[in-house]
Structures are given as C-alpha cells and as structure tokens.
Amino acid sequence: MNNTITDIPGILVGNAQDEIALTGCTVILCDDGTIGGVDQRGGSPGTRETDALRPMHMVENVHGVLLAGGSAFGLNAAAGVMQYLEEQGRGVNTGVARVPIVPAAILFDLAIGSAAIRPDAQMAYQACQNASNEPAQQGNVGAGTGATIGKILGMGQAMKSGLGSASVDIGNGVWVGAIIAVNALGDVKDPSSGKILAGARTLQKGPIKLGQPGYFADTMQIMRTFAGRTIVNFASKANTVIGAVATNARLTKDEANKVAQMAHNGLARTIFPAHTMFDGDTIFALATCKKNADVNIVGAFAAEAVAMAIVQAVNCAVSAGGLPAANDIKDIV
Numbered sequence: 506m507n508n509t510i511t512d513i514p515g516i517l518v519g520n521a522q523d524e525i526a527l528t529g530c531t532v533i534l535c536d537d538g539t540i541g542g543v544d545q546r547g548g549s550p551g552t553r554e555t556d557a558l559r560p561m562h563m564v565e566n567v568h569g570v571l572l573a574g575g576s577a578f579g580l581n582a583a584a585g586v587m588q589y590l591e592e593q594g595r596g597v598n599t600g601v602a603r604v605p606i607v608p609a610a611i612l613f614d615l616a617i618g619s620a621a622i623r624p625d626a627q628m629a630y631q632a633c634q635n636a637s638n639e640p641a642q643q644g645n646v647g648a649g650t651g652a653t654i655g656k657i658l659g660m661g662q663a664m665k666s667g668l669g670s671a672s673v674d675i676g677n678g679v680w681v682g683a684i685i686a687v688n689a690l691g692d693v694k695d696p697s698s699g700k701i702l703a704g705a706r707t708l709q710k711g712p713i714k715l716g717q718p719g720y721f722a723d724t725m726q727i728m729r730t731f732a733g734r735t736i737v738n739f740a741s742k743a744n745t746v747i748g749a750v751a752t753n754a755r756l757t758k759d760e761a762n763k764v765a766q767m768a769h770n771g772l773a774r775t776i777f778p779a780h781t782m783f784d785g786d787t788i789f790a791l792a793t794c795k796k797n798a799d800v801n802i803v804g805a806f807a808a809e810a811v812a813m814a815i816v817q818a819v820n821c822a823v824s825a826g827g828l829p830a831a832n833d834i835k836d837i838v
Contacts, residue, residue: 507640509670510682510814513751515539515793518684519636520647520668521628527618527826530573530582531647531668532632533684533749535791537595541567542761542790543608546769547745548782551577553609555787558762564606565758568595569633570789571609572648572686572747575623579611585629610747610787612688614651616660617826641670641684644821648686648747653828654819655692655704656743657724664703665830666693669818673806678753679798683768683810685748687818689776690783691724696774696812703819703831720834725777745785746772748814750807752791754798765790767804771811 506512515536522529543558553571557564569586573579586607590596596603615623632647643649649668656663666689672682687693692704705722750768768788772779780786788811822830 506672508672509641510672510684510751511638511641512672513680513682513753513793514795516751517636517638518641519632520642521632521635522646522650523622524650526622527651528574528614528623529647529650530571530579530624530629530632531684531686532586532629532636533570534633534636535567535569536793538794539567540565540756540758540761540792540794541608542758542765543787544762544765544769545787546780547784547786549742549745550785550787551580551611552787553580553583554606555608557606558608560759560762566606567608567791568605569607570749571607571629573609573611573624574614574648574651576611576613576615578623580609582624582626582629583607583609585626586633588626589630589633608789612648612652612686612745612747613743614688616743617651617653643667643669643817645823645825649818652686652688654687654689655724656690657705657727658722662706662708662722663828664706665822665825665828666703667818667822669814669821671810671813671817673810675798675802675806679796681750681752681803681806681810683748683750683807683814685746685811685814685818687746687815688744689746690744690781691776691778692721693775693815693819694777695816702816742783744783746776747787749789749791750810752803753793753795754803755794755796756792756800760800761790761792763800764804764807768807768811770808771815774812775815
C-alpha cells in the first residue's frame, strides 16, 4: 500500500499545473456506483454541484471530484472533467445523454505566481489523462501548486504549502484515505506535539538559532491582539482548505455526508484556526461501497486521514513564489 488516497480500490488521482503561474488542479476519478457526500464549513467557499450531494436531493452517485486553484475562475475547469468522462461513456443516463456528476471546490491562489492564469477545462482534461492508481503526488502539484499558509500578517510573512494525502487501514479490508490542498489563513501544527510546522512568520532580523523561539508569529496569539477589532486585510481573503476523503466502505448518501462532516475534525486538529469566515473549507466524501463498515468508525478514521494529509501537504511542499516551505526551516525551529 502507498499511504495515499489511491490505496482505495477504484480511486484514481491526476494532477496538472502551471509551475510558472503557480496554479493547478487535482482530479479524483471514481468507479461507477460511488456514493458522494460533502460538508462545507468555511465562510468563503467556492463550490460547484454541492447541493446535489446533500440529503433530500436525488443524485447519489459521483463520477469525479475537481479540486482547483484560480479562485472562482477555477470552477470552469470542471467542464474538462465532464468532457473526459463523457468521452469514456460515464455519467447519469438521462435518456438523451450521459451527464457526469463532477462536484468541485476551488482555493484562492491568485496572490502568488500569476493572477491572470487559472486552471481551465484543458488543464483539468490533462489531469484526467494523468489520473492513475499510483501513489498520489504531493507537495507543489495540482491544486496545491499555489497553496500558501499563515496569512494573518499578509502574504509577505506567509509560507508555501501544498497538496497532501494519506490513508488508514481500519481493518477487515476497509480503508479510508484523504487528499487535501492546504491553503489556510492559520498555521499547521503537528497534532501529536502541538508544534507549528508552517504558518505566519515574524520579521525578526538576523539568524534564528536552533531551539530559539521567534520564527513563527503564531496566528492564535496574533488574533488575541485583535480582540475587539475586525481582522481585515487582503491576505485574509486568500484562503481555503479543500479536499476529499474516500473509502471502500458501503455507505448510504446520508452516511457519506456524515463522514464528510466528521472528516473536518482533522482540520480542527491541525489548522489553527480552522473554519474562519476567511476560509472556504470544503471536504467531499466518496464511498465505493465494496465492504461493510460502521459509519462511525469510517468517520472517525476519515478525520485521522485528513489530519495526516494536512501534515503531508506542508512537509512535502517546497519553496516557491518567494515563500519558504517547512523543509527550508526545519533545522532552525
């Protein structure tokens, strides 16, 4: 097994990106019969086809999920996924045409690289062509190409983040995996130690010695100083954590939505703060329905997979756009 979301049989992942413009998209393709759900918690979402996945709506099956940069412009890239799936004969049979169901979520990466170039249908189609069950790529790829973290003090004191993935073997042949593009306002902390791995930086001059505090500004502590005031700056609007969890468990549509909801606990364990009005945090859930499993167990480990994927996203990122990544500073903090 490869410890990414493609450990789930029937789940394929493909990426495409522009490494100069620092933007890209990630496509998750799934077998016919896959049940979809979603839970959206951030206050600034950019999404497509999410209402169709909610309870009391007719659609149950999902054919693919798109995660993209480009802010709301990136939602147009879903057309490329639909084109690819239609060419494969995939989609809901309406009697006159097959209509692929492709929910999507975007993140804001226009403040790094080029704001004029965004993921489009052609890029998403390429991501579909690249999709495979090989270990999911991580770091500065796909939707994580322009992802950044720790923007409470502006982009000048932020850090580079990326795309991360992980999987968990629940037992009895049941697996849960996650893939997350981490573009949060807040800091990412190691859930076991509470240590900040990547986030807002101070502008302290001179070298920082090993073990000496001062590199990270600590977003939660900064927010204390804003008590009684409104946090308003350009960078505060440049955020969102988006992703998907997948399982081979047999779930109903309601249960898939519950798993998506529980998966957000992984954000709360690793991102400080999560789910702010400046984040558009959205997680999709996909169930390929091959193995029997209790929804409570699946949801509990979905949160674990999300937490691990978020840590992977910052640990696999490399510096870009003038912003350092966690790997650049691991020897000084």
